[in-house]
Each structure stands twice: as C-alpha cells, then as structure tokens.
Amino acid sequence: MTHNPRTIGIAAGRIAPGELADNFSDLHPPLDWHEARVQADRCYFCHDAPCMEACPTSIDIPLFIRQIATDTPEAAAKTIFDQNILGGMCARVCPTETLCEEACVREAAEGKPVRIGELQRYATDRLMAKDVHPYTRAAVTGKRVAVVGAGPAGLSCAHRLAMKGHDVVVYDARPKPGGLNEYGIAAYKSTDDFAQAEVDWLLKIGGITIETGKKLGEGLSLDALTADYDAVFLAIGLGGVNALSAEGNDRAGVEDAISFIADLRQATDLTSLPVGRNVVVIGGGMTAVDAAVQSKLLGAESVTIAYRRGADRMGASKFEQDLAASHGVRILFNVMPVAVHGNGAATEIELEYTEDRDGRLTGTGETFRLAADQVFRAIGQTLTDAPEGIEIVGGKIAVNGAGRTSLAGVWAGGDCAQGGEDLTVTAVAEGRDAAEDIHATLMGG
C-alpha cells in the first residue's frame, strides 16, 4: 500500500482493499428468516396504524408485516409495491427514524420501534429475487407521456403510467437512469449495484423507453415535448449546488459534496478514489453526513462537519448524526467558514463561531483554523434547467393538487417541485400521484 490515512494532501488507497470493501458493505445487513420473524412478531397490527400515516407513500405496513410473519414475504412485497414501486430502494434509504419507525407505537412505548425498513427490505428482496415482475399492463391506451428525469419521481410516475396502459418515454441527461439513487445515495445504503438492478426490474412492466444523455434545455425543449406527447412529467431534481461565500473557495481541494459522492458511486475501484487527509464538510444535511462518513470510510485521518447552527436545527436526523459520530466524524455546531487558506491548494479552513441574534445568524468575530486539505460544500442544492415560463415558488416548480404546474399538460414532482421533503420516498409518492392525475386527465377528456 502506497498511502495511509496520514498521507498529506488528497490521495487514493489510504487503506487496504479488504478493509475498504468491508467499510462499504451494507449499513444494515439484511435480516435473515429468524430475525425477520422475531421482528415481525413485534408488530401489533395497529388499527389505522400511525406508521402507515407517517409513510409518504402510505404503504400498508401492518399488513405487509403480518404477511412476513405468516411466511409469505412475496405477498408482503406486493403490498409494498402496490403503494411504492421503489419500495426496495426506500427500504434501504428512508430515514425511517423520522418516518414510519418514529410513529411506531413501540417507539413511543419502549423506544424500540419495529424495524420496519429492514422488514421492508426482507420482503422486497425476496420478490425481486424471483425475477418476475408482479404487475401487468392494462390494455394499451394509445396515449404517450414524456417523463423528464429518471430519478425516483420519474421512474415511479413512468411505472404507474405504463401500468395504466400508456406508453412512456423517460429522458435523462445522465448516462445512467436512477437519479440520485444511482449518483447520490450513500454507497453503504445501496450496495451491489442495487439502483440499476431496481431500474431493470421496474422496466419489466413494459411500455417504458429510457433515453439517457437527453437533456431538457440542450436539444430537448418543453415545447417540442408538449407538442409530441399527450402529457409531460418533469422530475429533474435539483441540478445546481449553492456556492460557498468564503474567501479562497476556489482553491484546489474545495469541491461539491455531491460530485464527490457521485464519483464515489460510479467508481469501479474504490482504492483508486482519492480523499483528503483532513476533510472538512460544510453543511448539516444528509449530504453533509454522507460525504463525511464516506470520506472517513475511504481512509481520511480526520473528518469534521462544520454546521452553522445548533444540533436541533440540523437537517440530518439524530440517527445520522450518531452514525457520523460512530464513524469518528466530529460535528462542530455554530460555526461558519470564513476562509480557505493554503499555498495554492487548500491546507486549512478558518471558521467563525456564530450566534443567533434575534433570529438572525451572525458571526461572533472569534475564529479558529482547522487543517483541511479537502473541503466539501454540502450547503444545499438548487433547481436548474426549469423550463421557461413555468411558475416557480420558493425556488421550486409550483404545483397544485397532484403535481399540476402552471402550464397545461405539464406535471412536476420530486425534488424539483414544491412541497414535501426532499426524500426518495416523497419523490416516489409524488410521481405516483401525478401519474394517477395524468391518467385521469387523459382518459377523462
């Protein structure tokens, strides 16, 4: 091994390949039969279950858990997919601690919810392993719908539309479909190329064509799409990244966290992926935690998250904060970057303490420096490529009802659209609901 965690600067191969592979294995190893039965047995089959209410896609959780308990995981998976066709990915990536599991009555009673997410994976893995797609298409309607963006929102919408008998073409700017499932989600949440396997499985319904390398705004225009198709669904996510206003933010070593994560997700050999010795991540959301933890797992010696507000305001859940801490990531609260120093490339970051003065965040004037040869910006994504003339509210495409935009015949959902949290599961719900509305509109008139 040429490098180690203490190698100065940004370097690849800091730890041995075996250890690296272990580091990036499943965050939660799949439940085996016995564990699943024991977990399933804990479910009370609550009436009008709070967990179901808390799931953005409203999966019938008590029913699917009971189906696991009676040893029919395939039926359980069907219950899940009926509501959420990306139930496999959601089982891996949902922050269940703030969704279904937070609502579990066992969480309230004993602080130990039924492990719903892991049970969902148990069920969906089993049906998907059968390699038969559980849905068939309704009679072909002759209607054609264009979906822009092959992330969770786009895929979910496309599947539901195909099931209703419509023909769907999904356009995506990137070379691979999946959106952030493929390019964003932490590697240890989606192992074994699950994102692509899931897309392949979803497409087995038929009636969906995916066209990658086709970008709205570059050769593909909304006008052309609305002219060629009966409806358009925009699911382009958030393509832009907020800039860092600190001095020296153009130094080598200062990067976007999501580009780093995308490179990591696309790397075929993690030993060739470089990472800093001292990494500082600016931000407080899921992206910040993912960038920090994965830097650590790649072999960075020290990793710090610098968040400008207190722990209670942090976008990342308590579970994620603990996950970061358990990997040796230090989280600094109430600090903001003022400068990145270095002789050329970054070597240090200067942070200033902050305080909340009458609801306004301001620097206290007191600063300190941390060694930093790599600095990741994870301070939020922004909407780019929104088509001309579409109404925007609060930086997102304005929608009402089930994803209707200000333009006739154009729907939107997922991160690019107004409403809901920016989560995979929310994107799936919005895609599905927009598909239902598109279907009702196309067939009604």
Place this chain on the structure above:
Amino acid sequence: MADLTTDFLGIKSPNPFWLASAPPTDKEYNVRRAFEAGWGGVVWKTLGAEGPPVVNVNGPRYGAIWGADRRLLGLNNIELITDRPLEVNLEEMARVKADYPDRALIASLMVPCDEASWKAILPRVAETNADGIELNFGCPHGMAERGMGSAVGQVPEYIEMVTRWCKQYYDRPVIVKLTPNITDIRRPAEAAKNGGADAVSLINTINSITSVNLDTFSPEPMIDGKGTHGGYCGPAVKPIALNMIAEIARNPETHGLPISGIGGVTTWRDAAEFMVMGCGNVQVCTAAMTYGFKVVQEMISGLSQWMDEKGYASTDEFIGKGVPNVTDWQFLNLNYVTKAKIDQDACIKCGRCYAACEDTSHQAIAMSEDRRFEVIDEECVACNLCVNVCPVEDCITMVEMDKGSVDPRTGREVGDYANWTTHPNNPSSVPAAE
C-alpha cells in the same frame, strides 16, 4: 392469482373465510364492515326464540391467556346468544343479504328443544333469504343450563331429532355446529348426518377457566367476586379442533360429510391446514376479535400465494387431501427410524436440548467441556423433544435412516413397513400372510 371462490353446500362465496357466529357478526353494522373488509361470508350471531331476548352479564365477559409479549393465545367468554330482539336481527339480515348477494350469510339458531319452537322460527329465517342455517349445539355456558346449546350437543339423539325437524321445515342447507365438550366427537357428527344435516361445523368453544385471581380467590373473568366456566377459543384450541375434524373426516360413517372448520384459525396457513384436513371452508372468530376485520386480507393473500406455489387453481384441489394420511396409531410404520441431528454451525449452545433429553428423556445427548452438544445415536429414540425445545429453527432435525442400515440403538436393520398389528410383542398380533 389462484381462484379462492368456494362452493360449500351450493353456497358460493368469494373466499373460504367466513366469520363465525359471535360478536363480530352480531349486527348489520359489523357485518357490512366485515364484507367491505373482504370476508367471504358470515354466520350471524346466534338467534334465540321470539320474545324477550336473553340478558348478558355486564362484564367482564372475557378472560385470556397471553404469550410473553402479550400476544393473545387463548380467549374465553361467558356471553350468551344475541341479546337483541329476533325481529331486529331478521330485518338486518335480510337487508344485508340483499346488498351482498355474492357473500354467504348463514343464520345461527338456538331455540328450546321442542318441535314447535323450531317450526316457529324456521320460516322467519327463510324469509330473510339467508343462504342456510347453522344449529348452535355448542354454546357451553349459560344456554346449556337452560337445556340448549351444548346440553343438546352432548346428546346425539337430540341432535338427530332437531336436525330432522330443521330439514323438515326449512329447505336450504342445514349445518350442525358441534360442541367439543364431549368424549367422542364422531357420535354427534353421526347423529347430525343421520338427522339429514348437510354439513357439520366445529368446534364451538371449550369449557374453561382461564385463570384464578389470587387476591379475590375467584375465577377470571370475575363478576362481583364470582366466576363461571366460559368457552375457550383462539390459537390455543386449534390442535383440538384439527383432531376433531380429522376424526369426522376419516370416520367411515361420516366420511364425505362437508365440514366447516372452526377453532383458532388465525392465518392463511391455519386455514389451509383445516381445509387439507377436510374442511370445505373455515370460520373465524377470535382472530377477528383480536386484530379487527382487516386480518382477512393476510388470509386471502397468503392462501392464494400458497395455492399458486402448489399449482392449485381452485380450493377443491386440496380440500381433504390430507385425510388419507390420518390413521390409527397401530398402523404407523414401526420400521421408520430417524435420529436427531444437531447442526453445530446453527447451535447457540444454550443446552436446552441436553436438559430436556438428559433429565426427562433418553440421555441421548452428550455435552462436552466446551458446550458442544451431540446426539448419541445409540440412545436416541427420535422422540423429537430436543427439536421442540430448541430455540433455533432447523438447528436440530430428524434424519431418516436408510432402509438396510443398522440402527445403533437396537442393532437391527431398518426394514420394510411393519406395524403393531403384526408385531411379535402384540398379544393379538396376526402373523403377516406368507
């Protein structure tokens, strides 16, 4: 997806899951919601004769047995038949049946044991357009003290007599519901058949006291310091029900008599087991009372998945399929030799198998200094106790010995099928024909 439609006595229902006669079926409101939830049919809560309805105790009316995590395993009740006026029930039944023609609706009846009483109620029931009737000869408490319910069900002659009246004054299917509080279940079943019953249903609840309050020194459920035996039901009674059903299904006198299976059916698997043992459908009470009507959705999805996996297109293809495999002890193969085998990788070294075998069975498990547990084939009679007490599923399994190999316990070769009837130790054995 497999077709779950069932035809029981010509009564069609979209699935074989009926709600048993009990509180879940005591009124229109319940039954409508049950049908909306997916139940294939209902047996309405037992109706009594015209006149002032029976009176229940205020309660508590139920007692229970729980598992460690308070999973309800057995329920007991001291309720009577419906305490609502006959007229009201009949009107409601007629309305519900009219609105749900595709679902089965059966009237459960219990009136005094005289011809006039039965003759009076049957035409009233017929007017509701119910698909059939079920005679409640099972209720073990309260009503039995008044000469009805299990008081009739325990006397085969009465069963036959009442069944005959019903066949005489009512022209739709008559199901006789049997009480398990009897020594030999075959006798009441035969009586029902002789009386012309179209089917039997079983089991009703079992006489029981679920627990005793050690402060008030009274049985539970306790009413003002006193208690009475109630009817036991729920998962705990399933093994008893299965046996009684199998006995009727394989009895030459009643073989082929349609059976509606009741007693602890909680999941699709229970239902499948009852049907394989000869039931044309199943009835459910406690599972619905524990989990609500929605519980039927798991039964439906599970049974159809199982049927798909087995390649069954309809329920007829497996109903009764297991009956030929129920036999008398004397016909079991004495040359079927198995040995317990412990999977060392799966073993978690708790030692329960050792304690069980060493203390209470055949001293056939060896324990080493480092807690390795191994079966001593020379001692193992394959009683299965270690399998039953092991907390790890499939850790201990029974491995069949090949024919011709030598059983180290007996020193004898594993031979061909041979049973007790021809065994030399049997004083009345008949030597096998040459």
